[in-house]
Amino acid sequence: MATKVTLKIAGMECPNCSLNLERIEDKLKGVVFAEASYRKQQMVVEYDDAVLTLEQIKAEVKRLGYKVAGVV
Amino acid sequence: MLNLLVAFVTGLTTGGLSCLAVQGGLLASSLAGQIEADVQKMTVPSRKRRRDLRKPGASRSQLAAPILAFLVAKLAAYTLLGFLLGWVGQMFQLSPVTRAILQIAVGIFMLGSGLRILNVHPIFRYFAFEPPAFLRRKLRKAAADGSPSSLSAPLFLGFMTVLIPCGVTQAMMAVALGTGNPLQAAALMFAFTLGTSPVFFAVSYFATQLGKKLERNFARAVAVVILVLAILTIDSGITLAGSPVSLSRWASGIFGSPANAQAAPNGFALGGANADQGDGTIVTVTVKNTSYEPAIIHAKAGVPVTLRMVSKNVRSCSLALIIPALDLFEILDPTGVREIAIPPQEAGTRMPYSCSMGMYSGMIVFDR
Numbered sequence: 001m002a003t004k005v006t007l008k009i010a011g012m013e014c015p016n017c018s019l020n021l022e023r024i025e026d027k028l029k030g031v032v033f034a035e036a037s038y039r040k041q042q043m044v045v046e047y048d049d050a051v052l053t054l055e056q057i058k059a060e061v062k063r064l065g066y067k068v069a070g071v072v
Numbered sequence: 073m074l075n076l077l078v079a080f081v082t083g084l085t086t087g088g089l090s091c092l093a094v095q096g097g098l099l100a101s102s103l104a105g106q107i108e109a110d111v112q113k114m115t116v117p118s119r120k121r122r123r124d125l126r127k128p129g130a131s132r133s134q135l136a137a138p139i140l141a142f143l144v145a146k147l148a149a150y151t152l153l154g155f156l157l158g159w160v161g162q163m164f165q166l167s168p169v170t171r172a173i174l175q176i177a178v179g180i181f182m183l184g185s186g187l188r189i190l191n192v193h194p195i196f197r198y199f200a201f202e203p204p205a206f207l208r209r210k211l212r213k214a215a216a217d218g219s220p221s222s223l224s225a226p227l228f229l230g231f232m233t234v235l236i237p238c239g240v241t242q243a244m245m246a247v248a249l250g251t252g253n254p255l256q257a258a259a260l261m262f263a264f265t266l267g268t269s270p271v272f273f274a275v276s277y278f279a280t281q282l283g284k285k286l287e288r289n290f291a292r293a294v295a296v297v298i299l300v301l302a303i304l305t306i307d308s309g310i311t312l313a314g315s316p317v318s319l320s321r322w323a324s325g326i327f328g329s330p331a332n333a334q335a336a337p338n339g340f341a342l343g344g345a346n347a348d349q350g351d352g353t354i355v356t357v358t359v360k361n362t363s364y365e366p367a368i369i370h371a372k373a374g375v376p377v378t379l380r381m382v383s384k385n386v387r388s389c390s391l392a393l394i395i396p397a398l399d400l401f402e403i404l405d406p407t408g409v410r411e412i413a414i415p416p417q418e419a420g421t422r423m424p425y426s427c428s429m430g431m432y433s434g435m436i437v438f439d440r
Contacts, residue, residue, distance in 0.1 A: 013189075013191070013291065014200075014238060014239060015197075015200040015201060015202040015203070015239075016202075016203070016236045016238060018202065018203075018205075018208060019203070019208045019211065019212065019236060022205075022208055022209070022212060023212060025212075026212065026216050035205050037202070038197060038200070038202050039197045039198065039202065041194075
């Protein structure tokens, strides 16, 4: 089932970081949609929870050089 | 020329690294495709061979072409962008005052960018252009899907980096806009982007990762550079607006020629039929590449005065003369004499003038 979460992201220091973060959509199977915002320091992720867990998403965000500071 | 050198050095020292984070990511995605394709091309690849190719540095020579294609396309795109920005800036060039306002706005944008990078307050995040989501998606897809064997993907991505300019580039774009001259702005962006290329190439080619700490310190240094540029830009705007108080006027006063307080010397050998009268009705200013001399000239009050601007082999923006009080904007000849008629002025009037970028300035004081 598709789940939608808004994550608070730490470490977004440039406006183009959103592009970097959204690569999660290509890298993680099960992510349906990802849209980040530098101004809000947030990322909305829609994923299939049958394929993926939130922890896996957080780990991928970390791999990309950022940190999930919380769930909004 | 000096501007271009500054732009090149800014690119070389700060632009390349600060743009790498994301633009480099795009390039890496497209290069990953290239390496993958090379692996697949092997008809019966041995395990070892496959492993070797995946090692950083494997098939490195083949990476040079796509990286170069990416950089050439990026250079072309930013030069074109510079031209367009200069053209837009030119449309704003309605009057010296509009130019001054534009210059000050550009300076404020740069100031905000510098403070944003320093993370002073979240509000400064509005001083950055964030590419819209649909564009980001398109770029990402292009990087992932591009035909790996051809150069079209890196070429396309290089050109598209124009849509994701980093902080320093955005500051440089603002400067380009402020020139109000398409060719000058294109040259400025070309010099800057060319400056960013060696670092970009080296880091992509050797797949070097910068440490997080180094990146942060580096970003701070970048912010300081932008803040200094911002202050200079705002000061140029103030000078352009004809304010008698500005950093550049203060610098001209301090470091100007020793003849500052004198009337211009008589009898310029260059061309003009009318030499200075010595009574302050005809005053002569020598236009140099980096100054107007003397920086302060005294003229007669209450009578029409002729200002003679004398230039000889001048190649800088000091040729684009602005006198806000007269609403005058004239491009002087690289070598020649231009006479400007000034209507009678009250005693004690101070008439500032400057180049169109507000970098070089001078003043006529009507008190003789």
